[in-house]
Amino acid sequence: MKFDHTHFRQALLRTPFHDRFVELSTTEEWMAWNTYKVPRVVDKLPTEYFAVRSGCAVMDLTPMEKYRISGRGARDYLDRLVTRDISKLKAGRVTYVVWCNDEGKVIDDGTVFQLGENDYRLCAQHHQFDWLLMSARGFDVDIQVETHDVAALAVQGPTSWSVLAAAGISNLEQLKPFGIADLRCGDIPVTVSRTGYTGDLGYELWMDPANALQVWDAIFSVQGQYDIHAMGLSALEMVRIEAGFIMPGFDFNTAEATIRNGYDRSPFEVGLGWVVNLDKGHFTGRKALLAEKSRPAKRRLTKIVVDGNKPVGEAFIYDGKNGKQTGEIKCATWSPILKANLALADIEFINGRLPAQLWARIDYQRELKWHSAWAECHSHSKPFYVPEYRSATPPMRY
């Protein structure tokens, strides 16, 4: 990314798709994501939400940090970096990973794309170049930031495959979840992965920024046949909570940016124990995680369903109605599809276990007047919402 001397005149960068969002935006509600200007809501939040769950939603993913990691030592390097065993990852496959500092606290999560032999892309929430380079000492790897050089679109929802096929991206029907394929949209090369942050059927498209608008236009050219909506980050927040995905830096503090001792979190504490492989050999943070594993769990970022319909927002969690404070809600949404209040809550364990009862004290406003209510919460171990059609290959045709 090249900046000239006048970048200060505009605090936020524009993605290659920005002009299209400007044309579609009726709300003019924008927000910053990784110093890019992206829509919070493009037009109507319920429509954008249901586009993901019922039709097809298109979201700009360009601001996501992307790193190209290549070289003979790339696999060993990544295996040392992340907590998961990625030694069996194959070219053309993606896997979800998390990485820690020496103290076993989460620095970030993301996805590793194996694009070819010794050739990987790491996608991350936060700025990782410093940590990636610090971790690279002694490895034969080359690490490049390609955030700004690769445009990315998420195309998500039950009709997403049909939409992409109609838009001219063929040979997608056999792509399995977490698969990657180098395809064409008309004559434009696009890399497509069957990945997403919505829990629904969906794809992510990776392309040269110079071709970004042509790909966008190809997708939206079939709008007459399919219900396609550009989507903002508010709808994404709803669907990602339904799908049980966490957001480092929002649901918990990332280690590098943590100031107060004890405010960072280990993968176990944020419910990512399933991506920690303590048997795979040495990786960064392993020693600390081994020690943590041997002690009773102190806390867990827990999926909870909160009874009733009061907006949960930010609330404390108690171990009983009028009980002792034992946690706090980190993110929450009303789920239109489940008609339930869903939340992720950071909950302190008692003797290594989740408290038997969980209650939220919800403060909410009605006509500017504050009210307070107790609501019982129920922990949930699985993602809240996973439609079965999501993983069907080939996907259902519309």
Add this chain to the structure above:
Amino acid sequence: MNNYDAIVIGAGHNGLTNAAFLAKAGMRVLVVEKNPYVGGATVSRELHAGWKYSNCSYVCSLFRPEIYNALDLGRHGLKVIPLVSSMTFKQDGDYFGSYSNPNIRRHELMRHSQRDADAAIRFDADVMRWCRLIRGFLLRTPPDPGSFRPRDAFEFAYLMKKFHELSESQLYEFIRFFTMSIAEYLENYFENETILAHYSGGSIIGTGLGVYSPGTAYVLLHHAMGDVDGNVGAWGFARGGMGAVSGALASSFQAYGGEIRTDAEVVNINVSGNRATGVELASGEKLSARVVVSNLDAKRTFTKVMNEKDLPPGLLQRARNFKIRGSSGKLNIALDGMPTFPSLPKDSSLTLGHMHFTDTLGRLEKAYDDWKDDRWSADPYCDTLIPSQYDPSLAPPGKHMMTVFVQYCPVEPEGGWTDEKRDQFGQTVIDQIADYSPDFKDLLLHAEIRTPRELEDEVGLTEGNIFQGELTFDQLMFNRPFPGYAQYRGPVKGMYMCGSSTHPGGGVMGAPGANAAREILRDLKKPDSTPAEFSDD
């Protein structure tokens, strides 16, 4: 002979803060100041008709909001406006700007180094961690680690608890911090030369140390631990110049019934039977009081205004050897218009904040080498601001006032200072600015040039040291100014210290003055009028 409950020697901002809290507690307090004006190093003066200079200190961040609030300084006229940027000009025509907007700051870091942009996140968090720790001690009296009195034990336990809040590795890191050089410290994070130079500047201000000298990392903290409205690390301008701070303090003090006498130099603190009884003025007049508080630096207090025979020899020895080396100079400049800086784009906001002209650590170290050889730096580090862009009270409309803090300037160049040498020093600084601003010299109407000689003569800062004593680990916390004397009490009963020589040190902070007042009130068994610290969590 007039009888006071307390006499405070020196109307520096700490003297005034101290006096105001004593008066607020109901005491009859007199402040005696040798100059015809109050403020000490926190002062604004009109030396060129129509222009107001902040003659010494020029930006505000360390001043404790608790004191601001408790003494109602807002209603006494104080306004602190936050600064929005700082920047370093490069020799190749480029520059590095540090903007307050986080997105723009990041892009500017990325313009120089992608890696450094990401490392800045780690840097910011680490510096903030140390700031939080140290901020908790500012409005507290350091414990005497050798004492078993319950209060010392309590304060020591508080200190340990604060440290306990760190993880083990953070604790080691913090201890390293006090003994590291700023260059070493920053190289843990950054690789770009300009970025390294930019962020190290604050660490040499006021010190007799260079960017590679151990101990300078802490000075970074001393400049980052303040805040403007909770924005830790931010600096601001006091509207009307820094004199507005002492002006508001003086007004608050007087509103509590306090009395100020200017043109009243103290030549001796009178002691009788190991007890301070009052002061003697240069005029020969004697004033008596139960309590005498010195706002002067520790060296001056014990070697100039106290009789040696009233002092324990050990203390006298420490006072003589107190590290208080002057190393800074200052230019205050009246300008006929706004100078232009061709390196900057036309509508750049970077002229609104700190401007620096030293773009490598090597140049910073060279500037230090000159000082060690008793020369002013041929290529000095300058912290330059034009506050009249915000503040209409400093210069006539369309005209401007520039303040230039200069590091390094020797206490005494070879052969001693002369007015001619002082002007040569000033010219070195003017030439450096003119290298980046071709119209600067044409706009120059008047300049006040201050070397350590002027700072000592006018403000009474020994050797011109801006902090009333170096901020090195051996002179901080329970070692400031000397071990055994960190609780504001002097060697004789009824005698106290309240200047920047005491904990938590130099800068326009008010904390030494308030802390000393708390100890005095405690000894007199009077209710505490000083504020408790605002807690961060």
